[in-house]
Amino acid sequence: MEDTFGEDDYFGEDEHIPAHEVLQTLEDAWLNEKFCPDLLPSQDSYVEAMMEQIQQMEDNLTKLKKTDFRVEVHHMELARIRYIITSYLRTRIEKIEQNTAFILEQETTRSPENPHLSEGELNYAREFLALQENHQKQLVLKHVPPPFQDFMSTQQSLVPNLRSHIFLRAKKDVNGVVIEGDRDTRDEEVDLEENSQHIMQYKPIANLIHDGSVQLI
Amino acid sequence: MPLTLTQRCCHLLAPLIPFTVVFIHLSDDDGVRQVFEEMRGLYDQNVAAANDSTADPDGTAISSIAIRHAALERNKRCLMAYVFNRSKKLRNMRWQFGSILPPEIKANLCEPEIQWFNSYSKCLARYMKSIGGQGLNLAQDVKPPKSLYVEVRSLIDYGKFELDNGEVVLLKKHSTHLMSRAQCEPLIIQGVLEQINH
Amino acid sequence: MYIDNIVEGFYNVVHDSRVLLFVNYDIDAICSARILQYLFRCDTISYTLVPISGIQELRLAYEENCEEVKYVVLVNCGGTIDIVELLEPNEDVVFFLIDSHRPTDLCNVFSSSQVRIIGKPEAEENIPEFDDVFREDSEDEEDKSDNSGGESDPEENRAAKRMRLSEEAILKRREHRLWTEKRDRFVFNYTQFSYFGKASAVRMFELALNLSKDNVDLLWCAIIGVTEQYLLGKIEKQQYILDTGVLQGHVSKLSHNVDEETAEAVATPVTAPRISFIKDLQLALYRHWTVEASLRHSMYSACKLKLWSLKGERKLHELLVDMGLPLAQSRQKFCAMDMVLRKEFHSMIEKLAEKYNLDQLVFTSFILQHGFRNKFCASDVVYSMLALLESTSRDRSSKDCFLEAMDALSRSKKNLLEDGIEKAKLMLTSIFKMVQGALDMQMVVSGGPFLYFVIQEGALNARHFSHPHTLILLAQFLLQAHVMVKKKSLNLPLIASAPLNVEDGTCLVVGIPPVIEDSPRNFFGKAFEQAAEKTNARAQLDYFDSSIMKLKTEDRSKFFDALAALLS
Numbered sequence: 007m008e009d010t011f012g013e014d015d016y017f018g019e020d021e022h023i024p025a026h027e028v029l030q031t032l033e034d035a036w037l038n039e040k041f042c043p044d045l046l047p048s049q050d051s052y053v054e055a056m057m058e059q060i061q062q063m064e065d066n067l068t069k070l071k072k073t074d075f076r077v078e079v080h081h082m083e084l085a086r087i088r089y090i091i092t093s094y095l096r097t098r099i100e101k102i103e104q105n106t107a108f109i110l111e112q113e114t115t116r117s118p119e120n121p122h123l124s125e126g127e128l129n130y131a132r133e134f135l136a137l138q139e140n141h142q143k144q145l146v147l148k149h150v151p152p153p154f155q156d157f158m159s160t161q162q163s164l165v166p167n168l169r170s171h172i173f174l175r176a177k178k179d180v181n182g183v184v185i186e187g188d189r190d191t192r193d194e195e196v197d198l199e200e201n202s203q204h205i206m207q208y209k210p211i212a213n214l215i216h217d218g219s220v221q222l223i
Numbered sequence: 224m225p226l227t228l229t230q231r232c233c234h235l236l237a238p239l240i241p242f243t244v245v246f247i248h249l250s251d252d253d254g255v256r257q258v259f260e261e262m263r264g265l266y267d268q269n270v271a272a273a274n275d276s277t278a279d280p281d282g283t284a285i286s287s288i289a290i291r292h293a294a295l296e297r298n299k300r301c302l303m304a305y306v307f308n309r310s311k312k313l314r315n316m317r318w319q320f321g322s323i324l325p326p327e328i329k330a331n332l333c334e335p336e337i338q339w340f341n342s343y344s345k346c347l348a349r350y351m352k353s354i355g356g357q358g359l360n361l362a363q364d365v366k367p368p369k370s371l372y373v374e375v376r377s378l379i380d381y382g383k384f385e386l387d388n389g390e391v392v393l394l395k396k397h398s399t400h401l402m403s404r405a406q407c408e409p410l411i412i413q414g415v416l417e418q419i420n421h
Numbered sequence: 422m423y424i425d426n427i428v429e430g431f432y433n434v435v436h437d438s439r440v441l442l443f444v445n446y447d448i449d450a451i452c453s454a455r456i457l458q459y460l461f462r463c464d465t466i467s468y469t470l471v472p473i474s475g476i477q478e479l480r481l482a483y484e485e486n487c488e489e490v491k492y493v494v495l496v497n498c499g500g501t502i503d504i505v506e507l508l509e510p511n512e513d514v515v516f517f518l519i520d521s522h523r524p525t526d527l528c529n530v531f532s533s534s535q536v537r538i539i540g541k542p543e544a545e546e547n548i549p550e551f552d553d554v555f556r557e558d559s560e561d562e563e564d565k566s567d568n569s570g571g572e573s574d575p576e577e578n579r580a581a582k583r584m585r586l587s588e589e590a591i592l593k594r595r596e597h598r599l600w601t602e603k604r605d606r607f608v609f610n611y612t613q614f615s616y617f618g619k620a621s622a623v624r625m626f627e628l629a630l631n632l633s634k635d636n637v638d639l640l641w642c643a644i645i646g647v648t649e650q651y652l653l654g655k656i657e658k659q660q661y662i663l664d665t666g667v668l669q670g671h672v673s674k675l676s677h678n679v680d681e682e683t684a685e686a687v688a689t690p691v692t693a694p695r696i697s698f699i700k701d702l703q704l705a706l707y708r709h710w711t712v713e714a715s716l717r718h719s720m721y722s723a724c725k726l727k728l729w730s731l732k733g734e735r736k737l738h739e740l741l742v743d744m745g746l747p748l749a750q751s752r753q754k755f756c757a758m759d760m761v762l763r764k765e766f767h768s769m770i771e772k773l774a775e776k777y778n779l780d781q782l783v784f785t786s787f788i789l790q791h792g793f794r795n796k797f798c799a800s801d802v803v804y805s806m807l808a809l810l811e812s813t814s815r816d817r818s819s820k821d822c823f824l825e826a827m828d829a830l831s832r833s834k835k836n837l838l839e840d841g842i843e844k845a846k847l848m849l850t851s852i853f854k855m856v857q858g859a860l861d862m863q864m865v866v867s868g869g870p871f872l873y874f875v876i877q878e879g880a881l882n883a884r885h886f887s888h889p890h891t892l893i894l895l896a897q898f899l900l901q902a903h904v905m906v907k908k909k910s911l912n913l914p915l916i917a918s919a920p921l922n923v924e925d926g927t928c929l930v931v932g933i934p935p936v937i938e939d940s941p942r943n944f945f946g947k948a949f950e951q952a953a954e955k956t957n958a959r960a961q962l963d964y965f966d967s968s969i970m971k972l973k974t975e976d977r978s979k980f981f982d983a984l985a986a987l988l989s
Contacts, residue, residue: 057355078371078465085368085405092364095354099361103314126353133346137339141310144335146302149259151266154299372465374458376824383488390439391488392469397820399470401461421831 025059028052029087036094038215041173041222043166043208045101045109046215050124053091060084102127106135107161168209173223175203180219185210229294231257232301236308250309250333255302262298265291313340317347318362319412363408373404375416384410423530424517424537427624428631431517431539432460434492440468441486441493443479445965446819447890448649448806449521450497451827452622452642456629457494463634472823473498475963476507483508490514497521497621498965503528504536519621521650522965524612527554540624549607556600614942615967617655622646623664626671637694637789640671642830644696644787645806648799653890654897654933654941658784665785669698672787694791694832699798701786702770705849706801709842712751712758712766713737718849720894724901725778729857740777744769791832805829805841808848811888851882852895856902865903865915869985871932872910874899876919878974886919887929889969895919896933904936911937914945916981921971928974943968952983 035049063084070077102109102123110131113123123131139157147155176198185194185206198204203223214220234254269291272284313336316328322344329337352358381394386406394400394415400407410416424430440461444454454470461468469486473479479498487493487508493516495504500520505528510516518529518538523546529536531551542548626643629635647668651661676695704722707715716722716737726740727733741751744766750758758766774782788798810826813819829837855876859865865874874896876883886892896917904911914935921929932945946967953960958976972980 054355057357057359061357081371082368085364085371089364089367092359092361095359096361099350126350129353130346130350133349134343137342137346138307138310141335141339142303142306145255145306145333146299150262150299150302151295154262154295160300160303372462372467374462389489393486393488395471395485397472397818397824399458399824401458401465401467403467421833 028055028059032056032094033090034221036090036097038222039094039097042215043168043170043172044212045098045105045122045166047120047122048098048124048127049094053095056087056091060087098127099130101166102131103134105164105166106131106138107158108165110135168212169207171205172208173203173205174211174220175223176200176219177221178219180214183210183214229261229297229301231261232298232305236301236305249331250336252333255305258298258302262295265295265298269295309336310339310343314343316340317344321362321409322348362412363405365408365412368404371404372401373407373411374399374401374419375407375411376400376419377415378417379415381410381415422532422534422537423541424539425541427539427628430537432628432632434515435494435517436464436466438466438491439489440466441483441490442468442470443482443493443495443498444470444472445497446472446474446810446823447497448803448810448826449620449622449646451806451810451823452646452649452830453496453519453620453625455827455830456622456625456639456642457496459639460625460629460632460634472820474819475961476502476965477961477963480507483510487514492517495520500525500529500538501615501965501967502526505532510535519624520965521617521619521621521655523616523618524614527608527611531555540619543618546618547611549611553607554604556604613947614944615946616940616942617650620646620650620664623668630671635671635675637675637696638832640668640675641694641696641787641789643671644668644799645802645830648786649803649807652800652803653893657940662785665698665787668787669785672696672698692792694789697788697790699786699788700767700783701788701798701800702767703782703784705804706842706845708755708796708798709801710846711754712746713741713748714846714850715755716740718846718853720898720901721781722779723853723856724898724905727902727905729853729860729902736777740773743773743776795832795835797838801842802829802838804845804849805838807890808844809837809841811848811891812844813888848885848891848894851885852891852898855882855886855895856899859899860902860906865899867910867913868916868981870988871914871916871984872900872903873916873918873981875977876917878920878923883920887921889929889931889964889966892917892919892929892931893933893969896931900933900936911935916945916984918972918977920974926974927971928977929969930972930977930980931969933968948984948987952980952987955987956980956983958983 032049032052035046035052039046063080067077067080067084109123113121113128113131116122121128142157143155147157177200179200180198183196183198185196186209198220211220215222231254269288272288272291275284313332316324317340320328322341324332324340332340351361354361376399377394377396380396384392384394384407386392386402392400392402394410399419400416407416411418442454442457444450458468458470460466471482471486473482479495483493487510491514493510493514495516496519498520499507499516500518501522501524503526504516504518512535514535516536518525518536519540520538525538525542525546525548527549529538530542530548531554620643622643623646626635626639629639644665647661647664650656651658656664703719704712704715705719707719716726717728723729723733726736728737738748741748746762746766746769750762755763755766770779771783774780786799788796789802790796806826806829809829810822813822817825825837826841828834829841831837859874865872867873876886886895896915899917900915903915912935914932916930916932918928918930921927930949932943932949934941934943946962949960949967949970950962952958953962953970956976956979958980959973960976960980961971963971
């Protein structure tokens with residue numbers, strides 16, 4: 007994929023990130039999002055930048071002759087990139103729709119510099135929750151006895167399973183990952199070497215994904 | 224007796240259990256109504272029993288109140304799960320068929336569900352438009368693309384299908400075509416065309 | 422017009438547009454279509470493929486699909502009829518004909534650019550010259566004016582000039598009449614016999630070769646096309662041997678990968694598909710059946726040994742004993758027989774062939790192997806595909822069967838092929854039983870200049886024979902068998918008829934040439950046409966192979982009478 011972008015493709019005015027790095031970031035984000043039970047921070051700016059790039063490339067391609075075989079190869083490349091982007095966004099939407107109340111609540115506890123939802127996703131989540139609440143009220147909650155007419159209380163059970171297991175690869179050396187023990191075992195502390203692969207619960211390494219030291223596979 | 228409690232709920236939820244079933248069954252309005260009646264009955268019993276706490280020498284009333292309360296909670300949760308799962312299937316329909324439902328599916332929905340579907344459609348459309356500044360249709364490119372053109376076979380007599388470049392293809396049952404993947408993808412997802420692999 | 426350079430004249434022309442592909446219901450057409458599909462896929466030439474079984478269906482399908490289409494490719498259909506007249510297309514639509522049916526309609530041959538025939542005219546076609554067949558109509562005008570001049574009696578006064586003009590007119594008219602008679606003779610000679618030319622699948626393979634896109638799978642399609650022509654009696658043995666010789670050249674070329682730099686043979690993986698040239702036996706499906714069943718149900722062995730009679734049965738057992746094959750083994754599936762017996766089977770039967778009058782038992786053919794378990798010989802595949810193609814039932818329409826037969830050529834869909842082989846066994850068994858019944862009850866009747874055999878509605882397994890290919894196989898088997906019983910009928914052709922649709926009261930009629938003429942040239946096309954005209958029978962000469970037709974069952978007897986009168 008690196009061949010699609012030349013050396014001169016850069017994004018944004020303040021951040022001069024080469025295009026192929028953007029793509030790599032998106033790919034990693036996509037994989038992480040697919041395998042993670044929780045919703046990860048939104049890579050909104052990268053998505054937007056990538057889409058601009060795609061549009062530009064499509065415009066360039068219309069200038070080439072149809073029989074030039076590069077056209078097909080580039081179209082394929084664009085189709086693949088589009089697939090990564092749509093799959094990434096689709097996965098996020100599915101997670102939002104499944105655990106709406108939880109995600110919105112989590113979002114309010116976060117600082118404004120580290121949003122997990124993009125603006126569009128935030129609006130969507132709020133609308134969707136309202137839709138569900140209205141729907142439930144109409145069909146069920148209106149008709150049940152008064153003490154049971156609360157909607158939000160049931161939503162608290164719709165949370166992602168943070169203890170589900172995932173495969174990961176350590177991108178750099180990480181020391182001191184604490185794996186909680188249960189009744190029978192004590193807490194363990196593990197060191198992850200660079201490029202080693204592991205399978206473990208999501209919860210202990212959740213923050214490691216955010217700072218990029220770990221990649222889900 | 225507690226054994227019959229919430230059994231109606233189980234009947235409600237049973238059709239939803241095979242998760243692979245894609246289509247929506249007929250909305251079980253009767254079953255839902257029966258559960259409401261059961262809940263009302265239990266609640267009334269509870270209220271009566273709570274008010275009548277004086278007539279409870281050996282404390283068995285508390286436990287029956289607790290049981291009824293638990294049954295009521297469970298009924299409520301089952302009902303909400305029923306509605307929630309149906310709306311999830313509806314949501315999948317939106318992704319598969321677009322914003323217009325085929326009449327055979329519409330016939331199985333109750334009126335609030337149809338309204339929910341339309342509102343969801345709009346909500347989703349608004350979000351998709353807001354992506355990346357120019358909008359992105361997330362219902363496309365559902366599978367990793369293997370080639371730009373695919374060989375497809377028509378499974379039904381669909382009729383004429385216009386391509387982007389103005390050409391018209393007649394999709395009659397049993398005809399085979401080679402078409403641009405992006406253009407016939409919606410038809411493949413809907414089940415009108417079948418992709419042929421070699 | 423004919424297009425010799427298939428790449429320039431056909432492939433490059435359609436390269437940038439959409440193509441409409443019409444494919445006939447026969448194995449050769451299916452194989453050609455598969456090769457074309459592969460090539461179109463490689464170059465992303467978008468196409469639409471529609472299967473069609475007859476002339477009316479072609480017309481309907483064209484009307485439905487012709488919007489915005491500039492290039493139409495007809496595979497094994499439309500060569501023998503005037504396409505432009507039938508379809509009434511726009512002037513800019515171009516038709517490419519890849520048809521092995523002969524004779525090619527003269528309007529197609531001499532079309533200036535709208536109809537393009539892929540290939541060269543073969544020498545044996547004897548296509549008349551353009552001037553012998555087509556002529557400008559200026560003579561007609563003169564005819565009219567001269568007619569009026571000739572009818573009224575020339576008067577004496579102005580008569581001299583008129584006499585002179587009339588003389589010229591009379592001479593011109595006479596010349597025109599002679600030309601017309603000659604033209605009719607040419608046309609009659611040209612269209613008298615219907616036969617088959619080069620297999621379309623081979624032409625398509627040559628296209629692939631010229632585009633350097635040939636591979637083992639495409640070559641296998643070409644082989645199947647040629648084998649089908651041979652097994653259904655469409656071409657003579659000599660032609661088949663020539664064709665397979667050419668194909669064998671391609672086989673050896675494809676199976677030797679020589680690395681030019683190191684000049685060493687680069688080993689292809691053991692599981693890669695490869696074709697081998699073998700000497701096969703004319704025993705249908707013997708690798709997938711029991712030896713006894715295969716001997717009994719194959720036309721060649723059954724006829725030579727007369728296996729429908731008790732005497733024949735005894736001969737069969739004698740043969741098995743001579744081969745050293747115990748009866749129990751011969752009744753087991755071939756793949757379940759002892760290894761030793763299996764290996765020696767081929768050589769044993771070859772040795773005994775002469776003694777039992779089976780000297781033509783061995784013929785040259787090909788085998789495709791891929792993976793460790795998959796080994797199919799060409800005739801097995803042909804029988805399998807034929808059975809799949811003609812296995813319509815309530816749930817499977819004929820188009821479903823067409824698509825299945827097409828998929829059976831995929832290497833990944835081996836189960837379809839095996840399913841087809843089982844169906845083929847049923848087909849061959851019912852053919853044999855029908856032949857046996859027919860001979861026992863002497864149902865092959867002489868109609869004067871021909872023999873005929875009718876399967877009545879309601880007869881056992883009658884529905885198997887309501888398909889053209891099965892009926893043709895039956896007719897060939899029956900004629901060969903009948904000839905063994907009654908030597909006198911060597912020079913009589915056979916017409917077979919089977920019920921087609923009981924509700925509509927229609928039946929299928931096929932005619933095959935006599936045994937004594939080794940050539941597959943069939944005159945029934947023209948004969949059927951003339952007989953239908955004479956008797957006003959409700960006949961439909963709808964099939965592209967003109968020796969097959971549909972007829973209302975009620976009109977059958979008078980139709981046969983008219984035929985008898987015509988041919989005697």
